[in-house]
Amino acid sequence: MGKKSGLVMIATLFVLFNMANPAYARDLYVSPIGNDSASGTSSEPLKSLQGARDKIRSLNIAGHEPINIYFRSGTYAFSAPVTFEPQDSGTATNPITYQGYQEEKVLLSGGFKLEGWTVANGHWQTTIPSGYPIPRQLFINGARATRAKTTVTGWTKVLDYGYQTSSPLAVTHAEDIEVVSIPDDKSWHEERCGIQSKQGNKITMKQPCWNGAQTGHHPIGVPTWLENASEFLDQPGEWFADPRSRKITYIPRSSQSITTSNLIIPTIEHLIVFEGTESSPVQYLNFRNLTLQHTAWNDENGPSSDKGFFQSMANYSAFGARSPSGAIEGEYISHLSLTSLTISHTGGSGIVYKNGTKDSIISSSVIRDLSGMGIEIGRQMAKTVSTSKQTTNVSINNNYITQIGQEFRGAPGIYVGYTKNMNIKHNTIFDIPYTGIGIGHRGFSFASNNHISNNLIVDHMQVLFDGGGIYNQGPQPGTIIEKNVILKSTHYMGGIYLDEGSQYITVRNNGLVDNHRSVFDNGGSNNFINNYWKDPQVFNNSYFQNLCTPDATTTQAACGPDTYPTTGANANHVINGVNGIPATLYNNAGVSCQFRNTNLENLLKLPISRSACTTPTPTSQGDLNRDNLVDQKDVTLLKSKFGNPYTIFDYNKIITNWGK
Numbered sequence: 125m126g127k128k129s130g131l132v133m134i135a136t137l138f139v140l141f142n143m144a145n146p147a148y149a150r151d152l153y154v155s156p157i158g159n160d161s162a163s164g165t166s167s168e169p170l171k172s173l174q175g176a177r178d179k180i181r182s183l184n185i186a187g188h189e190p191i192n193i194y195f196r197s198g199t200y201a202f203s204a205p206v207t208f209e210p211q212d213s214g215t216a217t218n219p220i221t222y223q224g225y226q227e228e229k230v231l232l233s234g235g236f237k238l239e240g241w242t243v244a245n246g247h248w249q250t251t252i253p254s255g256y257p258i259p260r261q262l263f264i265n266g267a268r269a270t271r272a273k274t275t276v277t278g279w280t281k282v283l284d285y286g287y288q289t290s291s292p293l294a295v296t297h298a299e300d301i302e303v304v305s306i307p308d309d310k311s312w313h314e315e316r317c318g319i320q321s322k323q324g325n326k327i328t329m330k331q332p333c334w335n336g337a338q339t340g341h342h343p344i345g346v347p348t349w350l351e352n353a354s355e356f357l358d359q360p361g362e363w364f365a366d367p368r369s370r371k372i373t374y375i376p377r378s379s380q381s382i383t384t385s386n387l388i389i390p391t392i393e394h395l396i397v398f399e400g401t402e403s404s405p406v407q408y409l410n411f412r413n414l415t416l417q418h419t420a421w422n423d424e425n426g427p428s429s430d431k432g433f434f435q436s437m438a439n440y441s442a443f444g445a446r447s448p449s450g451a452i453e454g455e456y457i458s459h460l461s462l463t464s465l466t467i468s469h470t471g472g473s474g475i476v477y478k479n480g481t482k483d484s485i486i487s488s489s490v491i492r493d494l495s496g497m498g499i500e501i502g503r504q505m506a507k508t509v510s511t512s513k514q515t516t517n518v519s520i521n522n523n524y525i526t527q528i529g530q531e532f533r534g535a536p537g538i539y540v541g542y543t544k545n546m547n548i549k550h551n552t553i554f555d556i557p558y559t560g561i562g563i564g565h566r567g568f569s570f571a572s573n574n575h576i577s578n579n580l581i582v583d584h585m586q587v588l589f590d591g592g593g594i595y596n597q598g599p600q601p602g603t604i605i606e607k608n609v610i611l612k613s614t615h616y617m618g619g620i621y622l623d624e625g626s627q628y629i630t631v632r633n634n635g636l637v638d639n640h641r642s643v644f645d646n647g648g649s650n651n652f653i654n655n656y657w658k659d660p661q662v663f664n665n666s667y668f669q670n671l672c673t674p675d676a677t678t679t680q681a682a683c684g685p686d687t688y689p690t691t692g693a694n695a696n697h698v699i700n701g702v703n704g705i706p707a708t709l710y711n712n713a714g715v716s717c718q719f720r721n722t723n724l725e726n727l728l729k730l731p732i733s734r735s736a737c738t739t740p741t742p743t744s745q746g747d748l749n750r751d752n753l754v755d756q757k758d759v760t761l762l763k764s765k766f767g768n769p770y771t772i773f774d775y776n777k778i779i780t781n782w783g784k
Contacts, residue, residue: 235418333432400456448496450476580714592621
């Protein structure tokens with residue numbers, strides 16, 4: 125950037141990031157106290173996201189001029205998702221941007237606030253109004269409450285029907301209960317199946333969940349715990365919702381007051397949906413500076429159904445081909461930008477993009493406290509698909525992802541399936557039950573040339589096993605995993621885990637400390653160079669070597685041996701701890717300095733503190749003089765040139781993303 129003319133550089137940024145000259149943009153305003161029949165001006169704002177979308181449709185201006193939709197502060201309650209179709213698209217020169225106004229706090233909520241609480245025997249109770257689903261989650265004052273649970277002993281699995289118990293299960297409504305089972309061998313599975321009935325010491329499980337959960341590598345075992353019965357209510361912070369009376373009961377914590385607490389249940393599966401087609405994607409939309417909360421996963425195929433939820437890998441159930449729903453979900457999308465979002469308190473995943481995602485960005489966002497995954501992209505199980513169905517050229521950068529998998533513990537922070545030209549960089553992922561970043565699936569496919577770099581992954585694999593800070597399955601020609609720092613796995617396999625025929629991957633310049641193994645390698649033809657790792661170092665398992673044999677339809681040769689040089693310029697380095705990781709690698713991993721959140725950084729529990737971020741000192745009149753810093757002088761100059769309302773914060777994001 126330093127060698128470009130200032131104004132030329134800025135013009136380039138606006139093209140690259142779909143922000144056309146705002147001097148010619150149409151501005152619409154939305155307020156919680158607005159009216160969707162209004163004109164949409166600042167003095168006559170609209171009331172909802174759907175109202176803004178419909179206003180643009182009625183004016184027939186999508187794609188004909190740049191449009192900025194500004195949301196004023198407040199809570200926007202959703203009773204149904206807002207769906208964007210190809211007709212709602214912008215263009216490269218006329219994008220459409222939905223954004224919080226300046227730095228105002230905007231909440232898009234799919235939740236319902238429960239009112240009318242009474243106290244009985246120290247428990248709070250109220251009734252869920254008809255028309256709202258019986259919830260799987262309850263959030264109180266911005267924190268997830270615990271669905272009533274208990275552990276049991278003396279249960280024996282009986283394949284034909286369920287379980288035999290040593291004594292009758294002492295509950296009135298066994299049909300409400302969900303059995304949660306993490307196999308005894310501590311694999312990557314967590315299974316959830318409902319009880320159909322009890323008769324004496326016999327527990328009959330719901331079908332087809334029970335039969336389905338016998339398949340795969342790790343069939344369902346005895347219960348790890350049981351959830352969802354009034355008889356299990358015995359701890360502060362627990363709750364139960366009775367589907368017959370619709371009464372919900374909560375045991376408050378000592379610090380909570382019935383008069384000041386906000387208790388919210390999620391009611392809808394998605395807040396925003398993009399529905400493109402193979403021939404006509406949804407494209408050139410930007411969403412910025414918004415908070416999304418309180419979504420559920422409660423459809424007819426959800427975990428509360430008779431199908432339950434038993435996963436084969438990464439929150440995916442082969443039975444019914446399903447994974448948790450996303451607060452934002454889409455298919456066949458292009459040039460879509462999600463920046464500076466906060467997604468939290470969901471009963472599913474955060475962002476789920478299915479087939480045909482291209483040329484899009486997810487950046488500078490905070491994703492936390494989700495039942496499922498943080499970000500899921502390209503869950504394409506077919507190895508060969510048309511170009512229109514392929515997921516390519518997506519950047520996931522500078523995001524915080526933490527406390528995901530709160531309910532479905534096989535959730536990676538980021539999962540990308542069969543994809544190519546992905547750029548996953550500068551994300552901070554911590555305090556998670558399973559894998560940090562999961563990539564690929566077994567067998568040769570179009571997956572290739574993915575770049576995973578500069579991520580910081582801390583305190584991973586806390587509940588399940590057989591995953592890693594970064595986990596790959598299958599061949600990935602041209603893929604590079606570099607400059608990541610991965611610390612402190614609770615369970616195996618490795619900091620970096622190349623599983624089931626992983627091939628043609630370069631793993632270089634990573635810092636790996638206090639993981640079960642630094643690297644676990646089940647593939648071949650991979651190159652490990654110039655890494656910094658602490659013993660135990662590398663374990664190469666030939667068990668899956670047969671998966672390196674090419675598919676019948678490919679001409680690729682069977683994979684050869686991996687390279688782990690211990691001498692020379694590319695030698696890997698055995699270190700004693702975090703202090704052996706080069707300072708530049710350690711300090712630069714994770715969210716980039718200009719986007720770091722002090723409160724979240726303080727939760728990282730790093731063994732050694734990182735150097736404080738430094739802000740460049742302007743050498744003269746702002747960033748247009750090429751000092752790599754945007755200050756108020758730049759904003760003043762840019763406003764005089766373009767007349768737009770963006771802030772210093774906005775310009776720093778644009779320039780930083782463009783430069784990388």
